[in-house]
Amino acid sequence: MSLTTDSVRVKTGIKGLDELINGGFPTVGTYLVTGTSGTGKTLFGIEFIYKGIMLYDEPGIFITMDEPPDKLRAHVKMSFGWNLENLENEGKLAIVDAISSRVSAPSNEKYILRRGEIDSLLYKTANIIGELGAKRVVLDSIVSLAYQYDSIFDLRRDIQRLCYGISQLNCTFLITTEVPSGSNRLSRFDIEEFLVDGIILLKLDKENDANTRKLMIVKMRGTDHDMKEHIFNITKDGIILE
Numbered sequence: 001m002s003l004t005t006d007s008v009r010v011k012t013g014i015k016g017l018d019e020l021i022n023g024g025f026p027t028v029g030t031y032l033v034t035g036t037s038g039t040g041k042t043l044f045g046i047e048f049i050y051k052g053i054m055l056y057d058e059p060g061i062f063i064t065m066d067e068p069p070d071k072l073r074a075h076v077k078m079s080f081g082w083n084l085e086n087l088e089n090e091g092k093l094a095i096v097d098a099i100s101s102r103v104s105a106p107s108n109e110k111y112i113l114r115r116g117e118i119d120s121l122l123y124k125t126a127n128i129i130g131e132l133g134a135k136r137v138v139l140d141s142i143v144s145l146a147y148q149y150d151s152i153f154d155l156r157r158d159i160q161r162l163c164y165g166i167s168q169l170n171c172t173f174l175i176t177t178e179v180p181s182g183s184n185r186l187s188r189f190d191i192e193e194f195l196v197d198g199i200i201l202l203k204l205d206k207e208n209d210a211n212t213r214k215l216m217i218v219k220m221r222g223t224d225h226d227m228k229e230h231i232f233n234i235t236k237d238g239i240i241l242e
């Protein structure tokens with residue numbers, strides 16, 4: 001099957017984005033969403049999962065490393081009116097709590113990643129993929145996971161293992177990472193960008209005393225894509241590219 005066939009495209013469902021990459025992510029694979037703080041990385045990840053379920057009937061898994069699941073559910077409901085809890089009850093969405101045990105807080109969540117279980121992250125994710133028939137997995141963010149490693153080589157090996165394992169299960173994997181403020185780098189550890197099939201960079205530019213949100217497709221293996229910066233807005237319907 002051709003890489004550019006529409007049927008294999010993984011549509012993000014984000015308004016204005018799929019058109020820039022010929023219909024969606026070119027293949028099931030791993031994609032990186034990167035940017036400085038507050039640029040909309042978590043929103044991008046949750047919207048990818050939410051729209052996947054609502055528009056394309058593809059169940060999804062959101063592994064949250066930074067924001068406790070309850071806060072995430074509340075923020076998303078308040079800002080966009082998206083009811084994640086309903087989707088969880090319907091078995092279409094799993095939110096994995098990968099923060100509570102790291103900060104030694106109790107958790108009543110159904111899916112929990114305990115401290116020291118990084119090795120089994122793939123195994124756990126694979127089980128949930130099977131349980132839900134998931135097609136999309138988001139890890140938000142790789143940075144908090146990475147701090148549990150002493151060696152960049154071990155980190156690189158494990159990210160690679162995770163990406164490979166998830167795509168072998170026919171799921172599209174989206175990872176968020178951070179760009180240090182004021183730098184032109186693409187990631188926090190300078191390794192993430194080499195391990196993925198595509199990179200989307202989110203920016204917040206200050207122009208004439210106003211902040212403008214911008215999105216740029218930096219890399220997308222297997223497809224032509226637009227290289228311009230695109231202005232986007234965060235609206236009550238999520239991300240919308242102009």
Ligand SMILES: Nc1ncnc2c1ncn2[C@@H]1O[C@H](COP(=O)(O)OP(=O)(O)OP(=O)(O)O)[C@@H](O)[C@H]1O
Nearest residue numbers: 036037038039040041042043044079080234235236
């Ligand atoms: N309903 C809304 N309308 C407009 N903007 C919103 C709305 N809800 C959230 N935002 C914006 O989205 C931003 C948060 O986006 P998000 O949490 O996805 O960023 P992030 O890149 O993940 O940040 P961090 O680096 O802190 O993890 C907020 O700072 C806010 O400006």
Ligand SMILES: [Mg+2]
Nearest residue numbers: 041042043066
């Ligand atoms: Mg975030």
